[in-house]
Amino acid sequence: EIAMDGLPDELVENILCKLEEGQDKLSAALTCRRFLAAIHSKLPRATSICVQFAGREGECRASVKARDVTAVLTVCQCESHGCTSMLSTVLPLMSKDVSSLSLEDELIGERLSDSAAHALLDGCSGAPLSCLSFEHVDFSAVRPWTLALIASFDRLEEVHLLSCVLPEGLLLRALAASLPTLRSLSVTDSSHASDKLCSTLARGAPCLEEISLRGCHNVSAASLVALLEGAQRRRAQLLTIRMEDTSFCSEQLERCMRSSLMPSGREWAVTRMRCELGYATPALLLTHPGGKAILVYD
Amino acid sequence: PNVKLVTSDNEEFVVDFRIAKMSVTVSRLMEAMNMSETDDASLLSNSIPLPNVTKAVMARVIEWCEKHKNDEPKEEKENDKRGRTTHVVSDWDKEFLKNDEFGRLCQLMGAANYLEIKGLFNDISQTIANMIHGKKSDEIAEMFNIHCDLTEAEKKEIRKKTAWCED
Numbered sequence: 001e002i003a004m005d006g007l008p009d010e011l012v013e014n015i016l017c018k019l020e021e022g023q024d025k026l027s028a029a030l031t032c033r034r035f036l037a038a039i040h041s042k043l044p045r046a047t048s049i050c051v052q053f054a055g056r057e058g059e060c061r062a063s064v065k066a067r068d069v070t071a072v073l074t075v076c077q078c079e080s081h082g083c084t085s086m087l088s089t090v091l092p093l094m095s096k097d098v099s100s101l102s103l104e105d106e107l108i109g110e111r112l113s114d115s116a117a118h119a120l121l122d123g124c125s126g127a128p129l130s131c132l133s134f135e136h137v138d139f140s141a142v143r144p145w146t147l148a149l150i151a152s153f154d155r156l157e158e159v160h161l162l163s164c165v166l167p168e169g170l171l172l173r174a175l176a177a178s179l180p181t182l183r184s185l186s187v188t189d190s191s192h193a194s195d196k197l198c199s200t201l202a203r204g205a206p207c208l209e210e211i212s213l214r215g216c217h218n219v220s221a222a223s224l225v226a227l228l229e230g231a232q233r234r235r236a237q238l239l240t241i242r243m244e245d246t247s248f249c250s251e252q253l254e255r256c257m258r259s260s261l262m263p264s265g266r267e268w269a270v271t272r273m274r275c276e277l278g279y280a281t282p283a284l285l286l287t288h289p290g291g292k293a294i295l296v297y298d
Numbered sequence: 299p300n301v302k303l304v305t306s307d308n309e310e311f312v313v314d315f316r317i318a319k320m321s322v323t324v325s326r327l328m329e330a331m332n333m334s335e336t337d338d339a340s341l342l343s344n345s346i347p348l349p350n351v352t353k354a355v356m357a358r359v360i361e362w363c364e365k366h367k368n369d370e371p372k373e374e375k376e377n378d379k380r381g382r383t384t385h386v387v388s389d390w391d392k393e394f395l396k397n398d399e400f401g402r403l404c405q406l407m408g409a410a411n412y413l414e415i416k417g418l419f420n421d422i423s424q425t426i427a428n429m430i431h432g433k434k435s436d437e438i439a440e441m442f443n444i445h446c447d448l449t450e451a452e453k454k455e456i457r458k459k460t461a462w463c464e465d
């Protein structure tokens with residue numbers, strides 16, 4: 001009677017490689033040595049780390065949880081709990097294969113301490129990160145040379161700063177190393193972001209496909225002027241940019257495009273649209289006969 | 299035109315040329331023996347020996363091939379982004395394989411592998427993978443009648459390295 005024992009190794013491997021979920025792969029690997037050998041290289045490793053700062057003094061709990069391929073570290077910033085030193089011990093061990101790092105600060109009104117930022121960024125400095133994301137993080141207590149550690153990641157493709165406090169100059173310096181690979185950037189609800197951000201991106205980020213500047217009041221139509229002028233440097237045909245709740249004004253943009261200061265402005269065709277993004281959002285499609293297009297949500 | 303296939307237990311199956319061609323192995327053997335669709339004499343005078351397949355298994359293989367003979371040759375979507383090789387088993391195929399006990403499935407898989415019938419092979423492989431889905435390691439061992447030869451220390455080490463899957 002042929003059963004599992006009678007199946008050649010390559011058939012066993014073929015079967016086990018069809019398992020999709022991490023839990024199934026682990027259960028199969030724990031069944032016997034033969035299964036382990038077949039599926040060993042397919043066992044999931046953490047590919048993303050999410051650090052959450054949570055819990056006020058006296059009610060904080062540190063924990064490490066797993067969500068699919070994400071390791072979620074929940075820590076506090078209390079001096080007495082030594083979570084910072086925990087991060088600097090644990091992260092270098094965990095981050096070897098990690099491609100995505102995110103930091104969420106659930107404590108409204110508290111600033112990220114310089115030592116915690118250092119532990120986090122330095123702990124991941126060896127990781128092949130392609131995605132970096134911060135949410136509700138106030139960097140104003142973090143020193144510039146600590147933030148400079150972000151520049152050690154030189155192949156970031158996605159960077160998200162959602163409702164964070166971070167001066168634009170420091171952000172640009174931190175991103176400089178990754179501009180050649182940057183595909184998607186979000187900087188939302190920031191009073192620090194200005195038109196300088198887009199003019200830097202227009203000159204230096206050839207892979208750019210998505211920008212979100214929602215809620216940045218100091219961003220105006222000048223950002224679009226820079227991106228239009230830099231369009232031929234970008235590889236992707238379409239760039240999508242979200243400008244809701246900014247000082248962007250489409251009439252002002254069209255005035256700039258007709259002005260003699262922007263000779264290439266007249267080459268672009270402007271189409272007004274409404275796009276469905278959960279609700280109808282006004283949008284502006286700018287197209288160039290050279291094949292490039294920019295879609296602006298305002 | 300028909301082709302004669304002879305199993306390990308000396309049973310002769312006469313199948314349509316198109317059915318026979320669904321097996322890459324049979325197809326190659328026919329080529330090697332100069333058997334062609336237009337040359338009836340070559341088909342009549344030869345039979346293809348299949349020493350690795352029994353009568354009972356061959357009947358099942360032919361049943362599957364009859365159902366799938368008109369299928370479009372489809373590209374298996376191998377290696378999606380994460381390098382998975384998942385295969386979708388059609389409803390008819392699920393029904394077809396439903397009543398086979400595990401030993402029979404393995405025999406059928408061995409035959410599909412030997413005969414190189416990719417669609418059937420992937421169906422069975424995916425069906426067995428689906429049987430594993432959602433089970434704990436001791437349940438898998440029991441289902442397949444496997445004796446676990448890993449030590450507790452080794453299991454702990456594997457768990458530690460793959461901690462992300464378990465709560």
